Amino acid sequence: MADAVRLDILARSRVSRARLGRLVTPHGDVRTPAFMPVGTRGSVKGILPDLLERSGADICLANTYHLLLRPGPEIVRDLGGLHGFMNWPRPILTDSGGYQAYSMADLNRVDDDAVTFKSIIDGSMITLRPEDSIAVQNALGADIIMAFDDCPPPLAAEAPPAAGPESGADPVDPRLARVLKRDARGRKQFDLRERLRVANERTVRWLERCKAAHARAADQALFGIVQGGTDPEARAWSASRITAIDLPGYAIGGVAVGESPEDIAAVVRHTAPLLPDHKPRYLMGVGYERDILAAVLAGVDMFDCVLPTRNARNANAFTPTGQIRLRNAKFASDLEPIEPGCDCPACIGWPSTTGAPSRPFTRGYLRHLFLAEEMLGPILVTLHNLRYFQRFMGAIREAITKDDWAGLVGRFPVAAPALVGSGVP
Amino acid sequence: MADAVRLDILARSRVSRARLGRLVTPHGDVRTPAFMPVGTRGSVKGILPDLLERSGADICLANTYHLLLRPGPEIVRDLGGLHGFMNWPRPILTDSGGYQAYSMADLNRVDDDAVTFKSIIDGSMITLRPEDSIAVQNALGADIIMAFDDCPPPLAAEAPPAAGPESGADPVDPRLARVLKRDARGRKQFDLRERLRVANERTVRWLERCKAAHARAADQALFGIVQGGTDPEARAWSASRITAIDLPGYAIGGVAVGESPEDIAAVVRHTAPLLPDHKPRYLMGVGYERDILAAVLAGVDMFDCVLPTRNARNANAFTPTGQIRLRNAKFASDLEPIEPGCDCPACIGWPSTTGAPSRPFTRGYLRHLFLAEEMLGPILVTLHNLRYFQRFMGAIREAITKDDWAGLVGRFPVAAPALVGSGVP
Numbered sequence: 001m002a003d004a005v006r007l008d009i010l011a012r013s014r015v016s017r018a019r020l021g022r023l024v025t026p027h028g029d030v031r032t033p034a035f036m037p038v039g040t041r042g043s044v045k046g047i048l049p050d051l052l053e054r055s056g057a058d059i060c061l062a063n064t065y066h067l068l069l070r071p072g073p074e075i076v077r078d079l080g081g082l083h084g085f086m087n088w089p090r091p092i093l094t095d096s097g098g099y100q101a102y103s104m105a106d107l108n109r110v111d112d113d114a115v116t117f118k119s120i121i122d123g124s125m126i127t128l129r130p131e132d133s134i135a136v137q138n139a140l141g142a143d144i145i146m147a148f149d150d151c152p153p154p155l156a157a158e159a160p161p162a163a164g165p166e167s168g169a170d171p172v173d174p175r176l177a178r179v180l181k182r183d184a185r186g187r188k189q190f191d192l193r194e195r196l197r198v199a200n201e202r203t204v205r206w207l208e209r210c211k212a213a214h215a216r217a218a219d220q221a222l223f224g225i226v227q228g229g230t231d232p233e234a235r236a237w238s239a240s241r242i243t244a245i246d247l248p249g250y251a252i253g254g255v256a257v258g259e260s261p262e263d264i265a266a267v268v269r270h271t272a273p274l275l276p277d278h279k280p281r282y283l284m285g286v287g288y289e290r291d292i293l294a295a296v297l298a299g300v301d302m303f304d305c306v307l308p309t310r311n312a313r314n315a316n317a318f319t320p321t322g323q324i325r326l327r328n329a330k331f332a333s334d335l336e337p338i339e340p341g342c343d344c345p346a347c348i349g350w351p352s353t354t355g356a357p358s359r360p361f362t363r364g365y366l367r368h369l370f371l372a373e374e375m376l377g378p379i380l381v382t383l384h385n386l387r388y389f390q391r392f393m394g395a396i397r398e399a400i401t402k403d404d405w406a407g408l409v410g411r412f413p414v415a416a417p418a419l420v421g422s423g424v425p
Numbered sequence: 426m427a428d429a430v431r432l433d434i435l436a437r438s439r440v441s442r443a444r445l446g447r448l449v450t451p452h453g454d455v456r457t458p459a460f461m462p463v464g465t466r467g468s469v470k471g472i473l474p475d476l477l478e479r480s481g482a483d484i485c486l487a488n489t490y491h492l493l494l495r496p497g498p499e500i501v502r503d504l505g506g507l508h509g510f511m512n513w514p515r516p517i518l519t520d521s522g523g524y525q526a527y528s529m530a531d532l533n534r535v536d537d538d539a540v541t542f543k544s545i546i547d548g549s550m551i552t553l554r555p556e557d558s559i560a561v562q563n564a565l566g567a568d569i570i571m572a573f574d575d576c577p578p579p580l581a582a583e584a585p586p587a588a589g590p591e592s593g594a595d596p597v598d599p600r601l602a603r604v605l606k607r608d609a610r611g612r613k614q615f616d617l618r619e620r621l622r623v624a625n626e627r628t629v630r631w632l633e634r635c636k637a638a639h640a641r642a643a644d645q646a647l648f649g650i651v652q653g654g655t656d657p658e659a660r661a662w663s664a665s666r667i668t669a670i671d672l673p674g675y676a677i678g679g680v681a682v683g684e685s686p687e688d689i690a691a692v693v694r695h696t697a698p699l700l701p702d703h704k705p706r707y708l709m710g711v712g713y714e715r716d717i718l719a720a721v722l723a724g725v726d727m728f729d730c731v732l733p734t735r736n737a738r739n740a741n742a743f744t745p746t747g748q749i750r751l752r753n754a755k756f757a758s759d760l761e762p763i764e765p766g767c768d769c770p771a772c773i774g775w776p777s778t779t780g781a782p783s784r785p786f787t788r789g790y791l792r793h794l795f796l797a798e799e800m801l802g803p804i805l806v807t808l809h810n811l812r813y814f815q816r817f818m819g820a821i822r823e824a825i826t827k828d829d830w831a832g833l834v835g836r837f838p839v840a841a842p843a844l845v846g847s848g849v850p
Contacts, residue, residue: 041793043797043801045801046800071797090779352514359512364503368510371496372466372468374467375470375471
């Protein structure tokens, strides 16, 4: 059986691992390297889908965890699957729900079989096994679905306070007893490295179960996820075991959970080349322009991040020289658009049928909208940020064909740090 | 000097006072009878101005009270006046701020000179004289500006609790001592009829001051406002005194503040014919379809109301047979659009460049968006309601030329009660 998606590589950089491609999916093609806006609950917040399409997005992402809790996979399926539900006829990717089950629930438990967590909607306890995640994603019907993996806390994070067995609280994981060690003063300590090893092994076993449970391989591509934190050996082990399972694409997970840009770049430079060259590579949850560019240079094809949408709702607008905070008093009477030269609806305005010239929405007006808590503020800045990210990806795709990386960071100075250590001249 | 706006009457009903017209303004023409969506703080909540234009709105309204408090008239003027500020090149109308100064402030005081109220933004005390309201509206720069009137509580309302001089609190109006009478048990009582008389007289004096203060009569049309509550004599007195002051248009104020539809219709049928035939007549703050139709039949040309936008944000969608509540569980898996046959962006969807057919946003998806508190729910239902009101006005304008009122209420059954007592066959 042919894979549900296929990556055609159209051009390769001669000075880096970057590649220009076309990801062919059941709902159309995606230009790669691609940035996928996030529509958590089946909507990119405040954005009509035609405006999302006009931003240049070829594909968007929705979150299984949120849609599982509300409205539930049966409702989404009855309303036409995610494409019909969202009224978005282009490609869609869903995550597995695992990450949110860990990070959003006050209470969760993981063992070799499943993650159990408390619903943020009604407080009920929900058990999600790899098979359940795939069944939900099969019902949602995205073009690309993600493996359900064990997502431990990042190695870089603080060790949890002594809320382990000593305090009387339930352990996060019954198997954690194995990874609690005594420190020099005899106190139990949470061994994150050991926890990572457990997660890595479990993620491989769960991927097998995901693949076996997947009922729509003909029209939904299941991607495996490489874990391993910032440990090169753990990453290599994971890549070797995950890619040994034949799938249409692979992702790098567990990145951008608090590391420095240098650590992100190091993990991605180490891991991306370990994934099959002829299949799409997806770096989950990344991110800033410099992180995206560093990953593209390492051979990554797909990205998603809430930055453009979430930051927009906080009045932070992306520009090639860095974000601007539109609540700042200095913008009160500013007649300029967010970013002069940008072609988004906020920066160029709209052509009225009156024949009045198209004029930008001014920074002064945008500031007013945010101070007055008017929805139109988040909407306009989201439109800008979405278009900004697509312009950035377009410039990256152009740079690949020309290998003009200096030209790219000339246009997007904020991404310049990505060239440091990349090997690109 | 020519008036800033002019009403060309293009056709007249033979069986009612309804007239079809074109209101010519410095920023273009308005088809009348017209419905004006409300953009309180310089934005119709959640709606990009090009979508507002595409809804069929020729003119919109903004509120002087809110813009005075934030961002302030100087900022709006510096950002290009309201048209530039909002990025709306078509006609705009501003109210005077008087109504909000009375109704929104916890604390206010009125005397012959001014209204003094507490800012809802920073708690500061603000004094607004008729001259101040006009100066602010001159700075905002709308095509039509409204007289600053004394807006007493409606006669229909409950008399205020004993927060008069007896309770030690300051009286609402130093002159109220004159209108406090003793009831049978010797308690002071608030005589609303007397208060209305005071307001009516004051409103005439203030209109003279507004006209004298108006500095942009060449490009901003000042409309006078007839008050008088539900008392026919007070309305007649007010209409006679207000229309004796030569202005480009007149409004009926103090309606739709709690009366029954029958009372609204009675006041409007009584008052509208007392306004000059060849000038625009504006019924402020109305309203429901039946109220609009009753007023059109009485010769009213202009309407504004927050109903389509405010109700949309509460998931209430207008249809010709009444509003539907999209949060209702019965819509959970409903594949229908809000109103089959409607041509709004929510009901017809959008044509993707993928060539995928345009599909409606389903009631099921809209319900999900509201339950998930996604902005896109209010946005889509606002787009529908705005278009619904413009479709209704378009049908009214069509009915005028044909005098086919039975046909109109056949298409919009919800408006049928307006024909009762209208004299229309």
